Amino acid sequence: MTDGIYPDSLFHPWSGNELRTRADVERALKSLCDPAEPYRSPGGARLRFDATAAHFDQAAADLEGFSRLLWGLVPAEVGGATWIDWTPIARGLASGTDPHHREYWGQPTDRNQRLVELAAIGFALRLVPDKLWAPLGPDARQNVVAYLKAGHACRFSENNWKFFRILIGLGLDSVGADHDRALDQAYIDELETFYLGDGWYSDGDARRADHYIPFAFHFYGLILAALDGSTYTQPYRERARLAAGDMTRWFADDGAALAFGRSMTYRFAIAGFFGALAFSGEEALPWGQLKGFYLRNLRWWARQPMASRDGILPVGYAYPNLLMCETYNSPQSPYWALKAFLPLALPEQHPFWSAVEAVCPPRDDVAAHRHTGMIIKNPPGNAIALCSGQQTGPQNTWARFGAEKYSKFVYSARYGFSVESDPNRFADAVLDGMLGFSSDGLQFQVRQANEEVLIADDVLYARWRPNDDILVETWLYWHEEFHVRAHRVRTERAVTAKEGGFAIARHDRLAEALESEPGKAVVATPRDLSAIVDCGSSVARVGKAHIAQPNTNLIAAKTLVPQLVAELSPGESTLFSAVLVSADPVAGRSALTRLPRTPDLPALEALISAKGRPVSLMNRNTSA
DSSP: OOOSSSOTTTTOTTTTOOOOSHHHHHHHHHHHHHHHGGGBOTTSSOBOOOSOOOSSOHHHHHHHHHHHTHHHHHHHHHTTOOOOOOHHHHHHHHHHTOTTSTTOOOOOOTTOHHHHHHHHHHHHHHHOHHHHTTTOOHHHHHHHHHHHHHHHTSOOOSSTTHHHHHHHHHHHHHTTOOOOHHHHHHHHHHHHTTEEETTEEOSSSSOOOSTHIIIIIIHHHHHHHHHTOOGGGHHHHHHHHHHHHHHHTTBOTTSOBOOOSSOGGGGGGGGHHHHHHHHTTOOSSOHHHHHHHHHHHHHHHHTSOOSOTTSOOOSBSSSBOSTTOOTTOOTTGGGGGGGGGGGGGSOTTSHHHHSOOOOOOOOOSOEEETTTTEEEEOOTTOOEEEEOSTTOSGGGGGSTTHHHHHOSSEEETTTBOBOOSOTTOGGGOOOBTOEEEESSSSOOBOOOOOSEEEEETTEEEEEEEEETTEEEEEEEEEETTEEEEEEEEEESSOEEEEEEOOOEEOOTTSOOEEEEEBTEEEEEOSSOEEEEEEOSOSSOOEEEEEEOOTTOBSSOSSEEEEEEEEEEOSEEEEEEEEEEEESOHHHHHHHTTSOOOOOOHHHHHHHHHHHOEEOOOOSSSOOO
């Protein structure tokens, strides 16, 4: 939202770009790559955009800057771009792999960040060897091969990283360098164990089915299907086609993608799923629909203040934000977003580009996605997912803000999600889409993991413990515009329970309505309305219109959140909530006159008992 003082283009690198054509998309890529080039080191091997750090060493972080630009530059070159200067990039490849050069990237080792970045170099050598390989002398070529082979032989992390060895091997093949193909085959086989069914994978042993499935598993699989074409890649095509319909439900009709899980700083990388379908020739949806989902997402991003003042993509999501980042996010990490530009490798005459962009198809039904533990609804301007089943088990502790990123009851494309700024300030807790408990008014606990998750028809059930003293059973389902939450809470001590609705953007120059009363809280602006209403709980709850701490939400730097607060005595309590959010405040007010009935807990229990199927499958390679 502009205030009229600064130009609309400030922090918006795609301002004025309609993002309707292939030429528009190439121009968008250029507007991201040009600001990065002044940060290239003299030897060309390193790019460093800021002084913040990731958990890995600086050389690996600088290699990120070098390699991640390639995900966009390489397809653009294949598609005929004439503005790319490959001389410093080829020089950088030689410098970074030369052990005697001051810009040497350092030796690849097991599970090291360098292995991630070498995948992009393998991809580049396969597609543009004339730009990166041909200019090199014999010694430089020998260094590049030795470096890639050293990385190829390393042990990769037990997740989507296994694709990286195969992509490195693809690059080695393209320059005639022999390598141990048995190592490739080992990871091809091991990747199969991550498959869950119906087009979905789990990203490793932990229960994670998030953005990494479309922009990693399917993205790399489709690249291999297009560039290798061996028999082993055929399932990658079939699974991507299966996943395509589900993935369309993750997008609002205005292009916003569901904000959920880790690595949200990669922003529009998820659009690369649709681009990868096009790159591999998979018309999983009609070309006009694929093009529509792809371009609408880029256009949504064009409206976000996603860049820093010099045009660099900083860590953050819709705006710069270090609070939400992962420990593995260096200042160069966000450029994985350039995976979205893969379809630039296709000529303008390709049906993906030449097709008439189709509008978003109507999606009036509710979609139950068992492998992600989500029940998704697509109201105008949004994609909203009721959620359980992710991060089940002790593995969830690996993720920074893992509870907020995976364990909320609901996630949204329009409203994003929030992370907590201080676990010792219960009064300031945002708790959007969450139920938090505190026994001292300071420290608080939320759902971290589930003991059991079941789905029956369009109802989700979860049993979970925020701590050893509290057991919670939760049922989630949709009722027209509302989603309903039913909780049975058994606690061994007196606690305060606070439950939040959706966080909506708070704008400096827009009027706000903050309403709180017994059993109800509503926050509204001229653009949005968010409400949470008690539906017959066993204890009294007080509404609170909460002004959240700044920079806690991924999409809006300042937000408002409706909350319900209750005092629970030792024993059993039931908490019933109807939760509403709307991009049409007038319609939202009208909906508040049509509240759902008090949940019929015995009926919900009977449904789950009779038809419940497990969501939280910890065993991989099963669709049962």
